[in-house]
Amino acid sequence: MKIIEGGVTSPIGFKAADCAAGIKYQGRTDMAMVYSEVPCECAGTFTSNQVKAACVLWDQKIVNSGDKMQAVVVNSGIANACTGKEGFDACEATAKAVEKELSVPFNTVAVASTGVIGMQLPVDKLVAGVEAMSKTLSHDKEAGTKASQAIMTTDTINKEYAVTFEVSGKTVTVGGMSKGSGMIHPNMCTMLGFVTTDLAIDKKLMQEALSAVIKDTFNMITVDGDTSTNDTLLLMANGLAGNDVITEKGEDYDKFYEALFTVCRFLARRMAGDGEGASKLFEAKIVNAKSKDDARTLARAIVGSNLSKAAIFGCDANFGRFLCAMGYSGAEFDQNDVELFFESKAGKLQVFDHGNPLDFDEDFAVKIMKEDEVMVIADMHEGNEEATAFGCDLTYDYVKINADYRS
Incomplete structure (x- = not known):
């Protein structure tokens, strides 16, 4: 597998475009389109929130129907959630605008x-945006990058990634883009994510791979404990790489799984580090846990704790906060088995050893925690399972951003 520059337009046959539709923001792009020259097999995962945006319900219908997917239209600024029939009608109007412009069935x-949440989308602006983007679709890397920028809300950086690998003597590419900065505590996927590939693969295997990959990528993000109404992750495969269709698990499937995991993990970490108001990526790694579920539960509890996040922001090696979060996570363990460490590019420091606090170098701890990426490691000494969760520190700016989000 090889990492390449690019995103959703990197695989053969995929194009992207963006425009400034003026849906909510002024002076910036706020709509994006991803389009495949041929229909794609598709897979998806969606929010577990009982309050689902109209677009989530629309996309679930496509994925679950077994129909192909050929295009995705994304807008930023208004979530189209809690909008009733009018919100669903906006989805249909957008899809039918694509049908008119690109001659693809609206149900793809x-x-x-x-x-x-709670604002109606201006359908006239959506349709005008589709018309404009249909004329500027491009294979260029830059088109994919601009699309990833257009879907940003409170994000400070765009998020895209691409890799290639070999299957049946053919070069296959997987590319992706995502957005997400706040209201992130997913139980199914991420805020918004779109992954494209030119691989030929069976739809059921695609869905199985995607559902498995998210467990240790997007499902391991937490920024603020809020699960969005709009969480959507879509995977489109158009088969234009020309490989023999993957219809069963084996070496070729494993290569695809690794590539998909790599792209999703990069995007997940990128989103966590760009949490609203964040100054650093905060990771928690659990090793030698009794079970995979325990490892995931413990890791997410650590990065999800406001007290832990505040300690990371303040560069305070107050290890009791991390142990406390582990203790109320729901996973059962013996604190007398646990070792706790802080780690970053500046080094690694043990602060807790089998039930006992250590007399550690506070200055060195501060040095470690001042880095842009900080990890807390807990060795449970109870098994051989591990998991890593991705979060960010809690800063003053988080409250400022969310106190005036609608204005």
Whole structure:
């Protein structure tokens, strides 16, 4: 597998475009489109929130129907959630605009939205945006990058990644883009994520791979404990790489799984580090746990704790906060088995050893925690399972951003 520059337009046959539709923001792009020259097999995962945006319901219908998918239209600024029939009608109008412009069936067009909940989308602006983007679709890397920028809300950086690998003597590419900065505590996937590939693969295997990959990538993010109404992750495969269709698990499937995992993990870490107001990526790694579920539960509890996040922001090696979070996580363990460490590019420091606090170098601890990426490691000494969760520190700016989000 090889990492390459690019994103959703990196695989053969995929194009992207963006535009400034003026849906909510002024002076910036706020709509994006991803389009395949041929229909794609598709897979998806969606929010577990009982309150689902109209676009989530629209996309679930496409994925679950077994139909192909050929395009995705995304807007930022307004979430199209809690909008009743009018919100669903906006999805249909957007899809039918793509049908008119690109001659693809409207029921193969996915839609996604992100932004303020409870506001209606201006359908005229959506349709005008589709018309504009249909004329500027491009294979260029830059087109994919601009699309990833157009779907940002409170994000400070765009998020895209791509890799290649070999299957049946053919070069296959997987590319992706995502957005997400706040209201992130997913139980199914991420805020918004779109992954493209030119691989030929059976739809059921695609869905199985995606559902498995998210468990240790997007499902391990937590920024603020809020699960969005709009969480959507879509995977499109158009088969234009020309490989023999993957219809069963084996070496070729494993290569695809690794590539998909790599792209999703990069995007997940990128999102966590760009949490609203964040100054650093905060990771928790659990090793030697009794079970995979315990490892995931413990890791997410650590990065999800506001007290832990505040300690990371303040560069305070107050290890009791991390142990406390582990203790109320629901996973059972003996604190007398646990070792706790802080680690970053500046070094690694043990602060807790089998039930006992250690007399550690506070200055060295501060040095470790001042880095842009900080990890807390807990060795449970109870098994051989591990998991890593991705979060960020809790800063003053988080409250400022969310106190005036609608304005």
